[in-house]
Amino acid sequence: MNRYNEHVLLVEDDAPIRNFIAFALQSEGFRCTPADTGHAALNLLLSEKVDLMLLDLGLPDLDGMEIIKRVREWSDMPILVVSARDQDKEKAAALDGGADDYLTKPFSATELLARVRVALRHLYKQRGLQTQTSLEVGGLSIDLKKRLVHLDGEELHVTPLEYSLLALFFKNIGKVLTTGYIIREVWGAGYGSDTQALRALMAGLRRKLEENPAKPRYIKTEIGVGYRLVDE
Amino acid sequence: MREKNLATMKTAVLHVVLTVLLLGAATAVGYLFRYLRFPETATVLVYLLAVLLVAWQAKGYLFGFLSSIIATFAYNYFFTEPHYTLEVRNPSYWITFTVMTVVAVITSTLTSHAKRSSQEAREKAAETKAVYNLTYRLSDAKNMQEITGVILGAISEYFYCTAELLDINESELPEYRHLKPLYVAPERDGGPPERKSSYVRLQKDVYADEAAWPILGRESVLGIIRIPKERALLMSEAERRLLRSMVETTAMAMERLREAEKNIKARELAEQERYRGNLLRAISHDLRTPLSGIIGTSEMLMAMTDESDPRHALIRDICTSADWLHAMVENILSLTRLDDGRLLLEKQPEAAEEVVDAAVNHVLRHAPEREIAVKTPEALLLVPMDATLIRQVLINLLDNALKHTAPEDELSVTVDAEGRFANFTVLDGGTGIAPDDLPNIFQPFYTTAAKQADAGRGIGLGLAICQAIVKAHGGAITARNRPDHTGAEFKFSLPLEAENEQV
Numbered sequence: 001m002n003r004y005n006e007h008v009l010l011v012e013d014d015a016p017i018r019n020f021i022a023f024a025l026q027s028e029g030f031r032c033t034p035a036d037t038g039h040a041a042l043n044l045l046l047s048e049k050v051d052l053m054l055l056d057l058g059l060p061d062l063d064g065m066e067i068i069k070r071v072r073e074w075s076d077m078p079i080l081v082v083s084a085r086d087q088d089k090e091k092a093a094a095l096d097g098g099a100d101d102y103l104t105k106p107f108s109a110t111e112l113l114a115r116v117r118v119a120l121r122h123l124y125k126q127r128g129l130q131t132q133t134s135l136e137v138g139g140l141s142i143d144l145k146k147r148l149v150h151l152d153g154e155e156l157h158v159t160p161l162e163y164s165l166l167a168l169f170f171k172n173i174g175k176v177l178t179t180g181y182i183i184r185e186v187w188g189a190g191y192g193s194d195t196q197a198l199r200a201l202m203a204g205l206r207r208k209l210e211e212n213p214a215k216p217r218y219i220k221t222e223i224g225v226g227y228r229l230v231d232e
Numbered sequence: 233m234r235e236k237n238l239a240t241m242k243t244a245v246l247h248v249v250l251t252v253l254l255l256g257a258a259t260a261v262g263y264l265f266r267y268l269r270f271p272e273t274a275t276v277l278v279y280l281l282a283v284l285l286v287a288w289q290a291k292g293y294l295f296g297f298l299s300s301i302i303a304t305f306a307y308n309y310f311f312t313e314p315h316y317t318l319e320v321r322n323p324s325y326w327i328t329f330t331v332m333t334v335v336a337v338i339t340s341t342l343t344s345h346a347k348r349s350s351q352e353a354r355e356k357a358a359e360t361k362a363v364y365n366l367t368y369r370l371s372d373a374k375n376m377q378e379i380t381g382v383i384l385g386a387i388s389e390y391f392y393c394t395a396e397l398l399d400i401n402e403s404e405l406p407e408y409r410h411l412k413p414l415y416v417a418p419e420r421d422g423g424p425p426e427r428k429s430s431y432v433r434l435q436k437d438v439y440a441d442e443a444a445w446p447i448l449g450r451e452s453v454l455g456i457i458r459i460p461k462e463r464a465l466l467m468s469e470a471e472r473r474l475l476r477s478m479v480e481t482t483a484m485a486m487e488r489l490r491e492a493e494k495n496i497k498a499r500e501l502a503e504q505e506r507y508r509g510n511l512l513r514a515i516s517h518d519l520r521t522p523l524s525g526i527i528g529t530s531e532m533l534m535a536m537t538d539e540s541d542p543r544h545a546l547i548r549d550i551c552t553s554a555d556w557l558h559a560m561v562e563n564i565l566s567l568t569r570l571d572d573g574r575l576l577l578e579k580q581p582e583a584a585e586e587v588v589d590a591a592v593n594h595v596l597r598h599a600p601e602r603e604i605a606v607k608t609p610e611a612l613l614l615v616p617m618d619a620t621l622i623r624q625v626l627i628n629l630l631d632n633a634l635k636h637t638a639p640e641d642e643l644s645v646t647v648d649a650e651g652r653f654a655n656f657t658v659l660d661g662g663t664g665i666a667p668d669d670l671p672n673i674f675q676p677f678y679t680t681a682a683k684q685a686d687a688g689r690g691i692g693l694g695l696a697i698c699q700a701i702v703k704a705h706g707g708a709i710t711a712r713n714r715p716d717h718t719g720a721e722f723k724f725s726l727p728l729e730a731e732n733e734q735v
Contacts, residue, residue, distance in 0.1 A: 014521050014522075014524075014525060016522065016525030016526075016528075016529060017521065017524055017525045017528060019529070020525065020528040020529040020532050021528070023532055024528075024532055084517070084520055088620060105520055105521070105524040106520070106523055106524035106527040106528060106554075106558055107524070107528070108527070108528065108531050108597075109528060109531055109532050109535065110531075110535075111597075195580060195581070196581050196614060199581065199582070199583045199586075199612065199614060200612055200614075202583070202586075203583055203585070203612035204612070206585075207610075212606065213585050213608065214585040214588055214589055214606040214607070214608040214647075215589060215592070215606050216589065220589075220593075221583075221586040221589055221590055222590075223586065223587060223590040223619050223620065223623055224619055224620050
């Protein structure tokens with residue numbers, strides 16, 4: 001039954017939410033250490049080996065962003081942030097600051113567990129990625145060496161910009177990429193934050209990849225935050 | 233009018249007595265001169281002096297003119313040969329008489345004229361000073377009580393009479409304010425009218441007589457100042473002018489005060505509104521955390537119990553109710569964002585297909601067994617909008633449609649561009665909207681008339697919020713029953729060009 005034995009650090013100040021998340025994680029076989037303040041979390045990180053952190057952005061003592069920044073100084077462990085729905089800006093800031101994914105309150109246990117699994121898988125893939133030149137998701141594959149994209153076995157013609165966008169997603173499979181991050185990576189740092197060009201590029205790419213661009217299978221939209229290439 | 237005539241007569245008699253006395257005195261001095269054997273010209277000059285004094289003391293030109301004539305005749309009668317007759321023996325006297333009359337008339341006229349001018353100047357100066365004093369004191373008045381005190385005080389000071397001020401409020405119910413006069417004994421009639429009917433009657437009298445001076449604002453009558461009738465009849469032109477200036481000054485002060493009061497009220501109202509919005513937002517925000525706990529925990533419990541277990545259904549009820557509460561909280565939060573003023577609308581060009589996808593995904597999370605057809609235009613359609621809020625609109629419309637359809641009914645979202653607008657249409661194949669409900673469907677807290685309030689929960693606020701959000705974007709939302717099929721059609725359109733004046 002215990003398929004996972006990773007250690008999850010759960011930072012959440014609300015006891016009922018902490019209890020149910022801990023319960024859900026433990027029932028899946030994760031080892032879970034709860035912490036109710038930012039300082040407690042940072043202390044735990046010093047004394048224990050932690051594989052993944054679930055972090056509520058609204059902590060009473062420390063800013064969630066501060067914790068992400070400190071952890072990122074020495075660790076690439078997946079960080080999942082938990083926040084309320086109208087905090088799009090904070091979500092994007094957390095993702096840009098190094099968080100891997102986010103969950104919006106209220107969320108179901110199923111959703112939570114799925115995200116945790118994706119984040120862990122992504123971590124292991126990422127660690128072995130340096131040698132991999134070919135990646136695939138469903139019927140979509142990319143050859144990073146030959147710069148080729150295949151869809152359902154057939155070669156797909158993409159523009160250079162579309163290729164860079166797709167390559168960026170494949171290097172971050174399952175991870176939410178903020179619009180700001182994508183623009184910086186694809187167009188360069190001097191481009192500013194004109195989301196219109198990205199929306200147009202994304203629409204063009206989707207019309208090549210997806211059967212129905214309004215119900216995308218591969219690249220999902222995270223409204224107000226960014227995009228994500230699905231993992232499975 | 234009788235009082236006025238009486239007063240005029242009194243002054244007239246006074247002037248006649250004065251004239252007789254002065255001319256008599258001149259005659260007496262004339263006799264003295266004759267006894268002392270002074271030349272007759274000295275007597276003529278004394279008469280001229282008397283005429284001058286009469287003209288200086290008396291009012292108007294009449295007494296000056298009359299005394300000139302009388303002086304000539306008196307000189308003729310008393311001092312020219314033969315004495316005590318009007319006969320003249322020496323014709324050279326005719327020249328003396330003529331010159332004397334002409335000089336007397338001219339000097340008396342000039343004197344009267346100078347006197348009148350100086351009096352006018354004095355009145356004007358007094359008036360200016362009075363109005364200046366009033367303005368100065370009124371500018372310090374902080375409320376209606378103080379304004380009333382200042383104006384009524386000024387009236388009793390300058391006109392030596394009692395005065396009343398009737399304050400006509402915006403609510404049209406007048407307030408009566410009296411000030412006990414400084415110089416004149418007890419104040420006149422009645423207390424404040426309490427009912428509106430008495431006010432109407434009162435207004436009629438108040439306007440009817442000349443003792444009432446309406447305080448005219450730019451748009452309406454602000455109030456009425458009354459002085460006793462007897463006093464009003466005795467008023468000179470100058471006094472009327474002064475009172476008119478004072479009333480005008482009062483009108484300006486009252487208007488300024490009302491303007492200030494209006495501003496304060498508006499500010500208080502805005503403050504209250506903001507406070508209410510903040511309170512609502514804080515409550516909604518704080519509700520989210522416990523709701524997340526309830527939803528998560530009940531889902532956990534649901535997963536741990538078998539579906540045949542009666543507890544499973546009970547836990548599902550907890551979960552459904554919590555979900556509904558959560559949707560409500562999100563809607564209220566959207567609403568407070570709009571109430572804050574349109575400044576918080578973060579309009580950005582967004583791809584219509586992405587927003588629709590986000591809404592559909594959100595709705596399907598709670599109803600995974602349903603199918604929602606999505607049609608978007610072939611070309612990318614960028615619509616300026618606050619994506620979070622428009623997603624909320626679509627979620628509300630889709631949730632609503634899910635509630636009013638059976639699982640096998642069709643349900644679709646369509647987006648198309650039409651002219652300068654993007655149309656979003658949510659179509660369902662359910663039972664449709666009852667005709668009675670159609671006109672009220674976007675009213676806040678309106679739930680379908682056919683069902684009990686509890687059965688229709690969820691639609692009450694949701695559609696009202698949809699309308700508020702769409703309107704804030706400069707668009708419009710409509711609801712109707714499909715003409716060709718059963719079911720409802722909700723359609724909203726958003727302008728494709730950002731219209732700045734809408735924001």
